[in-house]
Amino acid sequence: MEFRHLRCFAALAEELHFGRAAQRLAMSQPPLSVAIQQLEASVGARLFERDSKGVRLTAAGQAFRASALALLEGADQACVRAREVQAGEVGRLRLGFVGSALQRGLAAWLQAFQARHPRVQVVVVELNSQDQIDALLREELDLALLHTDRLPPALACQPLYAEPFLACLPQGHPEARRRRVPLAALADQPFILFSRKGSPDYHARIVDICRQHGFTPRLQHEGRHWLSVVSLVAQGLGVSIVPAAFERAGIQGAVFRPLAETPEPSAVFAAWRRDGDPGLRTQFLAARPASSV
Incomplete structure (x- = not known):
């Protein structure tokens, strides 16, 4: 039994x-008759009576009709949903992000996306860059917003912004x-840095910036x-070098100043x-607002 057999059955x-059903299906009458015969052979029951008075459903045909129409409707719905998922209209997006994205308008980006795609469920989780890379490799995230483009071969990326x-x-x-x-004025200060384990690339970049200016x-x-x-800086436990986005975090006790170097x-x-x-x-x-991350 094939779906084309069910569609022929539904039309007839x-x-x-037979003539009107064949016209409706954009086919000639003989192939329609063959399809009905194949369907009846597959079902193992006569579905239509054919005589000089015309065509009518048998009792078996009446019983078969409801289930056949439900199967066709389910198949049509499955096709629609598949197209919607491929087009990004429905489904679930698992999004990872680094904390700085919150300070660069991630909330507005999420709102813009949900306004365009209300039937998409977005699951967001804050993770450091390395944890996001690991989650992508384990297929636990669909998209990650992170601080590095040094990625395993299985991953691809595009730049979003720099600050x-x-x-x-x-x-x-x-x-x-x-x-x-x-930078040299910070040479003798106790430093608070992003975890080497959490983002080895980012940790190394800040260390390299300091070394390029004469100190570790x-x-x-x-x-x-x-x-x-x-927060640790705000409590007086040391100094740091951080992305500009965190100036907007509003943490009392922390002061942000541009570096003399670039x-x-x-x-x-x-x-x-x-x-x-x-x-x-x-x-x-594509839904990312111009003012967002």
Whole structure:
């Protein structure tokens, strides 16, 4: 039994006339007759009576009709849903993000996407860059917003934005009085950095920035999230170099100053599995407001 047999049955059951049913199906009458015969052979019951009075459903045909129509409707719905999923209109998007994305308009981006695609469920989780990479590889995320483009071969990415690094200092720190802070002025300060385990690439970049200006930072504490780093600075436990987005976090006790130098900026990338379905990912990236991350 094939779906074409069911469609032939449905048309004939409604028209009760081979000529009209064949016309409706855009086929000639002989192939329609063959299809009905094949269907009856497959079912093992006569579905139509044919005589000089015309065509009518048998009792078996009446019983078969409801189930046949339900199967056709289910198949049509399955096709519609498959097309909608491919087009990014329905489904579930599992999105990972680094904390700085919240300060760069991620909420507005999510709202813009949900307004366009209300039937898509978006599940968001804050993770550091390395945890997002691992989650993508385990197929636990569909899209990741992270701080590195150094990715395994199975992953691809595109840049989203870049922003400068700032000196992050405790309120009352002598260097906080400057309009711009020379990196060398932080050489003897206890540093609070993003965890090496959480984002080895990002940790190494900040260490490299310091080394390029004559010193290796004296690591005092590590945080797994940038807000933890800024909070530790605000409590007077050290200084740090952080992405400019965290100036908007509003953490009392932390002061942000531009660096006197201009190191390579902090960048955020969108990453995904190369073999992943592009539908929802493409729609989400396209929904990004101009003022967002």
